[in-house]
Amino acid sequence: MQIDTRxxxxxxxxxxxxxxxxxYAILEYLALHRGKVVSRSMLYDHIxxxxxxxxxxxxxxxxxxxxxKLGHDLIATRRGQGYCIQ
Numbered sequence: 001m002q003i004d005t006r007x008x009x010x011x012x013x014x015x016x017x018x019x020x021x022x023x024y025a026i027l028e029y030l031a032l033h034r035g036k037v038v039s040r041s042m043l044y045d046h047i048x049x050x051x052x053x054x055x056x057x058x059x060x061x062x063x064x065x066x067x068x069k070l071g072h073d074l075i076a077t078r079r080g081q082g083y084c085i086q
Contacts, residue, residue, distance in 0.1 A: 001070060003031055012070055022047050023066050026059070030075060030085045039082040 002011045008024055010017045019027065025047045030038055043059055063075055063083060076084050 001074065003028060010070070017069050019066065019069065020062075023062050023069075026062055027066055027070075030083060034085050037078050037081045037084045043083070 004010075005028060008028075010019055010024065010027065026043060029043060029046050040059060047059075047062075063077075067075055074085060076086065078084060
């Protein structure tokens with residue numbers, strides 16, 4: 001997988017992968033913190049703006065979608081801690 005932060009684009013096996021703006025923001029943030037566990041609250045703070053007041057399962061939905069598009073092994077879940085990319 002390749003992430004072009006300048007173009008905000010992702011490629012997998014040389015093919016472009018279409019991500020929503022929030023999916024890309026989550027993936028980029030996790031990639032920038034590769035090898036470290038990123039808490040759910042850190043991700044919420046990164047992807048939500050002041051008008052988003054709920055802490056729903058929105059993050060779970062986006063992570064599921066990223067995994068579906070890029071592979072289920074890409075993002076690891078650390079129960080009670082958050083997510084990480086190895």
